[in-house]
Amino acid sequence: MQEPNELIKNLVEKHGRTRNALMPILQDIVAAKQYLDPSDIAMVAEELDLSAADVYGTATFYTFLDTVPRGKNVIRVCKTISCYMSGKDEIINALEKVLNIKVGETTLDKQFTLLTANCMGWCHKGPVMLINDDVYHSLTPETAIEIVQQYKEKSKN
Amino acid sequence: MDTSNLKKVDIIFSKVDNPLQILDKALQKSPDDIINEIIDSGLKGRGGAGFPTGLKWKFTKNEDSDVKYVICNADEGEPGTFKDRQIIEEVPEKIFIGMALAAYCIGAKEAYIYLRGEYNFLKKDLLSKMEKFNNELKNRGLDITLYLRSGSGAYICGEESALFESMEGKRGEPRNKPPYPTKVGYNNQPTSINNVETLVFVTMIQHLGVEEFKKLGTKDSRGSKVFSISGDTPIPGIYELELGMKVSDFVREFGDGDTKAVQIGGASGFCVPRKNFENTIIGFEGIPTGGSVMLFNSSRSMYNILHNYLDFFVEESCAQCTPCRAGLQQLLKGIEAIKRREKPASYLNELIKLSQTMKMSSKCGLGQSIANPFVSIVENFKEEIIF
Ligand SMILES: Cc1cc2nc3c(=O)[nH]c(=O)nc-3n(C[C@H](O)[C@H](O)[C@H](O)COP(=O)(O)O)c2cc1C
Ligand code: SF4
Secondary structure (H helix, E strand, O other): OHHHHHHHHHHHHHHOOOHHHHHHHHHHHHHHHOOOOHHHHHHHHHHHOOOHHHHHHHHHHOOOOOOOOOOOEEEEEEOOHHHHHOOHHHHHHHHHHHHOOOOOOEOOOOOEEEEEEOOOOOHHHOOOEEEOOEEEOOOOHHHHHHHHHHHHHHHHO | OOOOOOOEOOOOOOOOOOOHHHHHHHHOOOHHHHHHHHHHHOOEOOOOOOOEHHHHHHHHHHOOOOOOEEEEEEOOOOOOOOHHHHHHHHOHHHHHHHHHHHHHHHOOOEEEEEEOHHHHHHHHHHHHHHHHHHHHHHHOOOOOEEEEEEOOOOHHHHOHHHHHHHHOOOOOOOOOOOOOOOOOOHHHOOEEEEEHHHHHHHHHHHHHOHHHHHOOEOOOOEOEEEEEEEEOOOOOEEEEEEOOEEHHHHHHHHOOOOEEEEEEOOOOOEEEEHHHOOOOEEOOOOEOOOOEEEEEEOOOOHHHHHHHHHHHHHHHOOOOOHHHHHHHHHHHHHHHHHHOOOOOOOHHHHHHHHHHHHHHHOOOHHHHHOHHHHHHHHHHOHHHHHO
16 A cells, blocks of 8 residues: 555654654554554554564554544544433434444444543533544534534535 | 632632743742742642652652653543643643743753643644743743653553553553652653643742642642532532532532532542541542542432443553452452342452452552442442442
8 A cells, every 4th residue: 555655654754763753653643544454553663663563562552543444533422420421322322323333333434433432531511422533522412413414414525 | 609618719720911921930940949849838749649749859850860851641531530621721831831840940851741632632722832832941041842742542541650651652551660750750761740730730839929829728738629520510510629628518519419429539539428428528638639529419320330430440451460450350240240149249348358459469550549439339338239
């Protein structure tokens, strides 16, 4: 794959070849293409003179450094205590229905992945979800569906 | 509210006209003078553990090394805590000044903010303000630069040594202590790591004076603290309050009239049942907290709450040490088995013992603190756990 190779070369250029640059490089790859595939990992390892197993071991430690294919928009619904108390289950049910997938799955058109996550720091305004880096709080099933519809519209244009 | 026994305070979020003046005024003092003022103020870390901030700086300053680091811990992952995010959004300059002063005092050239990945949406704005601030430092001839690093969704990386590992491009697995970060921290160099709020207090103590700060709080808990309040309350949100309050006064102000328990210090903190509201103090002499307070009313099942906490920790444990990894799984399986009547109620005592073993034998604060919520919930709400 030519494109990600360019990406990785640029990122190594930007962040450097030290081990301390590993997280920023992996984070930027995920920001660009939602997940790390085995060839990304092998290439980063080679550029930084690390073993691929070492880079893979680091990546898999972190929830946000996905190593399996993800959709263009990754939805993470908070499932920790305050969001649990304020009704995260209804939000998840509504999203599963509108996307026609279960938690952990990706839509066939590769537009959306639905995941749960631990506390995101919005306990006073639950339930809350992240879509990529953007936060949506004080959700109801209706507003959650509306927000996802907006992302669907955007991806059509 | 007139009847309230709680004192609301406005130090952290208060707008200062020209915050750089605070920096300039402080820089006229020697590092030792500033450190002594912070020691004198009695300021303790606001990230949870409550270590005296001035001493931490002094120890790091006294280390003989050309390379030292300052780190601002903005990983804020404890369930029920959301105050650092608001501080970062509203008064970032005050954080920067605290970091610059820390660097000036201990003799560091690099100061990092480690921002949790869940707060990536704050990054762009924060970076541009940071760049401006770095220019101000340069204009003053200071060889100090601020940098931003991000987390990627791992609660354990809020633990200081796991945070260093993460910044070094490794799995966020806590290190053995000692050696402490003041000796061996980021890149194995002396490092002073402080919570976001702690650093803002340093700035504000420089601004208001030590005496103003000491007027607030109690002997063991000087000053005020930003609380993140959530759960069954009509007024959830972020409040700065004087330290050393009774839980009963707190509940009078924030409860919904039906509060049966208050969880202080997040999922890793303590559960206080109604019968103890009157004789429990929120502060370092009672129950210390990084600021998370959650209220539960009588409609809530304490079994479900404990289950949710354990789920959280099972997922967030780094799993490198056996007591924590295996212990957490057994605690979770154990309460499930009791609920399903596969184990007798007396099995709870075994689980309590297990959590206490975890406290003694786990490598880091995560495994060591599981007994806090586990024992305080199980002992006070035994019927709800069993039936
Ligand atoms: C599991 C675990 C998670 C932690 N998470 C945080 C955190 O998110 N933010 C924080 O400031 N401190 C956190 N701490 C405490 C830090 O290790 C450290 O004590 C703190 O950053 C020191 O700053 P302070 O003295 O200003 O409080 C955590 C500790 C443990 C054991
Ligand atoms: S106590 Fe838990 S989180 Fe801490 S080092 Fe051990 S396994 Fe990891």
